[in-house]
Amino acid sequence: MTRHVVWDRGVSLPGHRLWLDPLVVRSFAFISHAHTDHARRHREALLTPQTLALIDESRRPRGWRMLGYDEPMRRDRATVTLLSAGHMLGSAQLLLEHDGTSLLYTGDIKLRVPGTRKQTHVPKAHVLIVETTYGRPHFRFGDPDATIEAIAMWCRRALDSRVAPVLLCHALGKTEEMMLALAPYGFEFALEKRCVPCAQAYAGAGRPLPEWIELDGDARGRVVIAPPAGKDEVRRLGRYRTALVSGWAKDAEFARLFGADTTFDLSDHCDFDELMDVVERSGADQVYTVHGYTEDFARSLRKRGIRASALEATEQLQLAL
Numbered sequence: 176m177t178r179h180v181v182w183d184r185g186v187s188l189p190g191h192r193l194w195l196d197p198l199v200v201r202s203f204a205f206i207s208h209a210h211t212d213h214a215r216r217h218r219e220a221l222l223t224p225q226t227l228a229l230i231d232e233s234r235r236p237r238g239w240r241m242l243g244y245d246e247p248m249r250r251d252r253a254t255v256t257l258l259s260a261g262h263m264l265g266s267a268q269l270l271l272e273h274d275g276t277s278l279l280y281t282g283d284i285k286l287r288v289p290g291t292r293k294q295t296h297v298p299k300a301h302v303l304i305v306e307t308t309y310g311r312p313h314f315r316f317g318d319p320d321a322t323i324e325a326i327a328m329w330c331r332r333a334l335d336s337r338v339a340p341v342l343l344c345h346a347l348g349k350t351e352e353m354m355l356a357l358a359p360y361g362f363e364f365a366l367e368k369r370c371v372p373c374a375q376a377y378a379g380a381g382r383p384l385p386e387w388i389e390l391d392g393d394a395r396g397r398v399v400i401a402p403p404a405g406k407d408e409v410r411r412l413g414r415y416r417t418a419l420v421s422g423w424a425k426d427a428e429f430a431r432l433f434g435a436d437t438t439f440d441l442s443d444h445c446d447f448d449e450l451m452d453v454v455e456r457s458g459a460d461q462v463y464t465v466h467g468y469t470e471d472f473a474r475s476l477r478k479r480g481i482r483a484s485a486l487e488a489t490e491q492l493q494l495a496l
């Protein structure tokens with residue numbers, strides 16, 4: 176029954192009465208991390224303490240079961256373990272084991288964690304459900320540490336010529352990880368207002384950040400960080416230069432949409448090769464893909480002889496028959 180996986184407005188394991196990142200409110204659901212597309216007001220949510228701390232009041236589940244990394248929990252006759260996913264503070268993969276069969280759900284995952292030289296551990300599992308945000312082969316990112324070095328140089332050059340460097344980053348997770356990665360270079364930061372509650376939450380969840388102020392029209396020699404969409408506040412800066420920091424940097428069409436002066440391909444998701452690595456390390460004999468280029472990545476896996484399908488499409492097909 177552990178192999179029974181369906182798409183029901185989120186990943187559903189009917190045999191275990193468990194939903195994984197469902198899009199609607201459920202009685203018992205795993206929330207892999209605090210990004211808005213995953214958090215709902217479930218009756219009871221399974222999550223890490225950091226994820227709970229990062230979910231804002233309006234989207235917080237009504238009840239919860241907090242679980243730290245690598246602490247096995249019994250649920251009915253199955254064992255559930257959460258493992259770090261390397262995507263953002265608190266992000267977790269879920270490993271479910273029952274009756275000799277194991278299933279791994281990655282949630283949003285990143286293998287190469289910048290500044291650590293360590294890679295996220297992917298456990299062995301018979302069934303793998305993997306996110307495929309960047310599941311096309313043209314998404315191949317450079318070494319994260321080298322990219323951070325390049326971003327730091329770009330910021331320094333701008334500051335030296337009295338131009339405000341503006342990094343366009345997702346407000347929750349990416350902004351804070353960017354600040355931490357740039358901390359060794361001694362920068363100070365000015366955050367656009369939408370990044371402010373996220374930075375406060377990060378510090379509140381136990382990860383202190385380098386010195387920052389809220390952006391108020393003057394960057395004062397600081398590195399500015401703002402979300403990619405809606406740059407009104409940034410336009411008031413006068414002399415500034417923008418850089419999109421995202422895996423979408425590898426997609427010329429998409430990068431142009433953001434209208435940034437330059438791009439850096441630093442992502443908190445796996446690129447195509449890392450996704451292949453995740454599949455290989457899991458050793459799974461059945462792979463389901465969710466999010467992003469699900470069909471493309473499933474096809475790439477099938478070409479390599481791996482049984483794979485896009486989960487949502489599988490379900491649509493079943494409904495159509």
Ligand SMILES: [Zn+2]
Nearest residue numbers: 208210262283
């Ligand atoms: Zn995410």
